[in-house]
Amino acid sequence: xxxxxxxxxxxxxxxxxxxxxxxxxxxxxxxxxxxxxxxxxxxxxxxxxxxxxxxxxxxxxxxxxxxxxxxxxxxxxxxxxxxxxxxxxxxxxxxxxxxxxxxxxxxxxxxxxxxxxxxxxxxxxxxxxxxxxxxxxxxxxxxxxxxxxxxxxxxxxxxxxxxxxxxxxxxxxxxxxxxxxxxxxxxxxxxxxxxxxxxxxxxxxxxxxxxxxxxxxxxxxxxxxxxxxxxxxxxxxxxxxxxxxxxxxxxxxxxxxxxxxxxxxxxxxxxxxxxxxxxxxxxxxxxxxxxxxxxxxxxxxxxxxxxxxxxxxxxxxxxxxxxxxxxxxxxxxxxxxxxxxxxxxxxxxxxxxxxxxxxxxxxxxxxxxxxxxxxxxxxxxxxxxxxxxxxxxxxxxxxxxxxxxxxxxxxxxxxxxxxxxxxxxxxxxx
Numbered sequence: 001x002x003x004x005x006x007x008x009x010x011x012x013x014x015x016x017x018x019x020x021x022x023x024x025x026x027x028x029x030x031x032x033x034x035x036x037x038x039x040x041x042x043x044x045x046x047x048x049x050x051x052x053x054x055x056x057x058x059x060x061x062x063x064x065x066x067x068x069x070x071x072x073x074x075x076x077x078x079x080x081x082x083x084x085x086x087x088x089x090x091x092x093x094x095x096x097x098x099x100x101x102x103x104x105x106x107x108x109x110x111x112x113x114x115x116x117x118x119x120x121x122x123x124x125x126x127x128x129x130x131x132x133x134x135x136x137x138x139x140x141x142x143x144x145x146x147x148x149x150x151x152x153x154x155x156x157x158x159x160x161x162x163x164x165x166x167x168x169x170x171x172x173x174x175x176x177x178x179x180x181x182x183x184x185x186x187x188x189x190x191x192x193x194x195x196x197x198x199x200x201x202x203x204x205x206x207x208x209x210x211x212x213x214x215x216x217x218x219x220x221x222x223x224x225x226x227x228x229x230x231x232x233x234x235x236x237x238x239x240x241x242x243x244x245x246x247x248x249x250x251x252x253x254x255x256x257x258x259x260x261x262x263x264x265x266x267x268x269x270x271x272x273x274x275x276x277x278x279x280x281x282x283x284x285x286x287x288x289x290x291x292x293x294x295x296x297x298x299x300x301x302x303x304x305x306x307x308x309x310x311x312x313x314x315x316x317x318x319x320x321x322x323x324x325x326x327x328x329x330x331x332x333x334x335x336x337x338x339x340x341x342x343x344x345x346x347x348x349x350x351x352x353x354x355x356x357x358x359x360x361x362x363x364x365x366x367x368x369x370x371x372x373x374x375x376x377x378x379x380x381x382x383x384x385x386x387x388x389x390x391x392x393x394x395x396x397x398x399x400x401x402x403x404x405x406x407x408x409x410x411x412x413x414x415x416x417x418x419x420x421x422x423x424x425x426x427x428x429x430x
Contacts, residue, residue, distance in 0.1 A: 080121060093358065167183060169187075171353070192228050294317065300317070369383070
């Protein structure tokens with residue numbers, strides 16, 4: 001099998017190298033019938049000050065696989081660094097790396113530096129499982145961070161559980177990610193709460209009585225969030241007037257939108273990813289469906305406005321944080337992120353919720369490592385499980401008995417091509 005291209009001085013491979021590597025591996029896979037190994041990129045601890053400001057522009061290079069040394073602790077990350085939801089993986093990875101750079105600059109863990117190894121799972125479940133397997137069995141990481149998409153976290157989590165190595169998902173919201181797996185955790189809220197958040201906003205703020213749903217029937221995230229929204233919205237007295245499905249990758253939604261328009265909803269809930277949502281918004285407006293579209297955190301990408309254009313303006317989605325929220329922690333994080341990942345033209349990117357959750361996940365892991373008796377799987381998992389009221393960028397994080405995070409959510413509105421803060425919704429009291 002062709003050895004994956006490796007980047008030790010920048011976390012992302014140059015786009016040309018990615019394209020070449022993908023073509024070569026694809027040909028090899030077609031001929032051999034075997035699944036290609038996930039692409040690997042690594043980052044050395046405490047990067048030099050002359051490291052490229054934009055890792056996507058860093059030159060590609062090959063090096064031997066990373067190996068732990070007496071003064072290094074290896075952390076693994078598996079993510080969709082390429083593929084149709086690539087911004088998810090890239091944003092998360094940047095948030096994680098920013099946290100690790102800060103940790104190392106402050107002395108690391110008892111004088112040991114943390115080193116990040118990231119594998120690109122290309123948004124594929126089999127690749128996610130392969131990536132986690134390699135991180136644990138070959139690279140010998142002490143913990144794994146990832147994924148964003150719930151289906152990929154479920155696949156990777158199965159391996160982490162089997163191997164006895166703790167895994168923290170920054171942003172997978174489907175409940176199944178952690179169910180029955182005492183080695184798997186998350187720092188984000190889960191879909192039962194997210195469904196409640198959007199339903200409450202639709203009912204209480206928008207005063208919607210009738211809502212239609214358009215969901216991705218092949219994505220665990222979308223199906224789960226659709227189910228939770230329907231349960232909560234109907235319990236609040238609302239009516240689901242249409243429940244239409246599509247499959248991720250579809251380009252044409254006219255039939256579903258025609259059915260939805262005929263039902264005359266007050267709003268349409270689209271619990272999908274930004275890649276389809278922007279296109280759906282465009283087609284909805286052309287079809288004369290001008291009610292607000294509502295969504296979940298899968299909308300969160302700077303590409304949403306690029307794809308949806310004016311059609312996405314005035315629409316709302318639930319998220320883990322909003323860049324324009326009040327709070328010193330948020331302002332500090334945004335400033336550091338902008339400086340670290342400044343673009344070639346000098347502009348500073350605004351971190352999305354995925355970047356913020358990656359940052360928080362890395363710090364929650366580090367906090368647990370400091371408290372753990374050892375870095376062995378069971379000890380470290382126990383320390384992660386004991387996380388209480390950790391003050392992160394995305395809010396206060398407490399890990400509950402199900403290894404899920406108990407925390408608030410925000411609603412943002414697309415305005416001027418950017419998500420703007422509307423309100424915070426707290427978990428319902430039991």
